[in-house]
Amino acid sequence: MAKRAKGPEIRTAQPLRTAAQRILFLLFLGSAVALMVIGRTDPAAFERARSQVTDVAAPILDTLARPIDAANHLVDRIDAFANMYQDNARLRQEVERLQQWQAVARNLEIENAQMRDLLAFQRQDVERFVTGRVIGTGGIFVRALLLNVGSQDGVRKGQVAVTGAGLIGRVAEVGRRSSRVLLITDLNSRIPVVIESSRARAILAGDNTAVPRLIYGAANSDVKLGQRVVTSGDAAAFPPGLPVGVVSSVDDNGIRVMPYATSERPELVRLMEYGLDGILGDGAVSFGRMSQSD
Amino acid sequence: MRTGLFYKMDLFARGLVPLLCTLAIVVISAVPTRLPMLSLIAPALSLIAVYYWTIYRPDLLNTFYILLLGALQDMLTGAPIGITSFVLLLTYLVVVSQRRFFHGKSFGVVWWGFMLVAFGCAVVTWIIHVLLAGQFIDPSGAAFGLLLTIMLYPPLAALLSQAHKAVPAQDSDA
Numbered sequence: 001m002a003k004r005a006k007g008p009e010i011r012t013a014q015p016l017r018t019a020a021q022r023i024l025f026l027l028f029l030g031s032a033v034a035l036m037v038i039g040r041t042d043p044a045a046f047e048r049a050r051s052q053v054t055d056v057a058a059p060i061l062d063t064l065a066r067p068i069d070a071a072n073h074l075v076d077r078i079d080a081f082a083n084m085y086q087d088n089a090r091l092r093q094e095v096e097r098l099q100q101w102q103a104v105a106r107n108l109e110i111e112n113a114q115m116r117d118l119l120a121f122q123r124q125d126v127e128r129f130v131t132g133r134v135i136g137t138g139g140i141f142v143r144a145l146l147l148n149v150g151s152q153d154g155v156r157k158g159q160v161a162v163t164g165a166g167l168i169g170r171v172a173e174v175g176r177r178s179s180r181v182l183l184i185t186d187l188n189s190r191i192p193v194v195i196e197s198s199r200a201r202a203i204l205a206g207d208n209t210a211v212p213r214l215i216y217g218a219a220n221s222d223v224k225l226g227q228r229v230v231t232s233g234d235a236a237a238f239p240p241g242l243p244v245g246v247v248s249s250v251d252d253n254g255i256r257v258m259p260y261a262t263s264e265r266p267e268l269v270r271l272m273e274y275g276l277d278g279i280l281g282d283g284a285v286s287f288g289r290m291s292q293s294d
Numbered sequence: 295m296r297t298g299l300f301y302k303m304d305l306f307a308r309g310l311v312p313l314l315c316t317l318a319i320v321v322i323s324a325v326p327t328r329l330p331m332l333s334l335i336a337p338a339l340s341l342i343a344v345y346y347w348t349i350y351r352p353d354l355l356n357t358f359y360i361l362l363l364g365a366l367q368d369m370l371t372g373a374p375i376g377i378t379s380f381v382l383l384l385t386y387l388v389v390v391s392q393r394r395f396f397h398g399k400s401f402g403v404v405w406w407g408f409m410l411v412a413f414g415c416a417v418v419t420w421i422i423h424v425l426l427a428g429q430f431i432d433p434s435g436a437a438f439g440l441l442l443t444i445m446l447y448p449p450l451a452a453l454l455s456q457a458h459k460a461v462p463a464q465d466s467d468a
Contacts (some may be wrong), residue, residue, distance in 0.1 A: 021356075024357060028357045028358060028360070028379075028383055029387075031382065032361060032383060034416075035365065035379065036374055036376035036380065037420070039376060050369045050375070057370055061319060061321065061324060064321070065325050065326060068326070068327060072445075136324040136325060137371070138373070140419075140439045142372045142373045143437075144371070172372075180372055187427050207431070208435065209432050265326060265327075
């Protein structure tokens, strides 16, 4: 404030306005602080305002995102054309490998069906899908995606968001025609996972970097590089067995997982309604500090 | 003095240019670019607009607008509401006190001033996020975001100076 007093000529030009502006400035700065404090203590306070704003902005963002998508498709096509020969050879190999897997999967499917018949097994399955286009992103400190689908399309809070590669997050906010997906890399994301080969359980905790950490693992020592990490279905928050990522580093700083799905920015995201919505009532997933407020 | 209704309406409409430019920038900065590099870093485009208009027309992009635009950006990106408002208002405070220094200076000087302001904003934003989250956040994403913001200042400022031509001159101002 000392700097402002430097120019007396400004104040003589508009004395009243400057004095009033000063008071207003402090008022507004105080409001900004108040907003942060309220949002910190009660994360749900601005949820409605937020989803109303994103609802209004959704059609605009949708329109703006389309040319970017079109440009990306063009780049992809040129890229694909340039790499056609290598891609072809690689894909032939992959087809061969996958055909073997297909044979294995068919056998297992039959075996599974027979065993299910024996057990009269009731499966809690994914009930339906909603597919949304990504029309907005978070900032440096928020790992989130804004989608162009909302409650009118059947999106519900807590739904699981996946791309073809695997889990990316879950729905944290729902407006009428927009919704926000909290990515697994976000600070507030906590996901129950299991190491596929060892069945060791842990929580995948986002920390704003591209590679979230595994915490609360029962025995950290037997986790090895390259092991697959899938959702555990604990707490019925996620369908079990969704691919999440691979263990990318194990050292003194902890275990980190490279997600399958966040290496590139998705254009379309699939939201899955998972049968058990037991613990995921309102407030189970929200922006702000859900981990502390629970 | 100036009494014509149409003159006043025209003046009012053209006076809204700084607000509308900044609003457009806030909305555009929420649009996903899908560039692989940008998946973890995002430039603070609204900071560029606030810096520019605070130097040249602080009367037209006033502190109330800055409060609202900041809150809008936080709502769109999903950040805790108030952080961007707070940082942009601080920017206004610092820049408005020094704005006459930048008048008539070369673009390089104004850009250099922006680098200092953007650095300060990045540090303050990072600190607030760490305090609100209650845990350490890797600052490298913010550092890359800062670099990108500084790199994007010249092209965006060039666009803003085009829009500036539509803004009516202020008689009491430089």
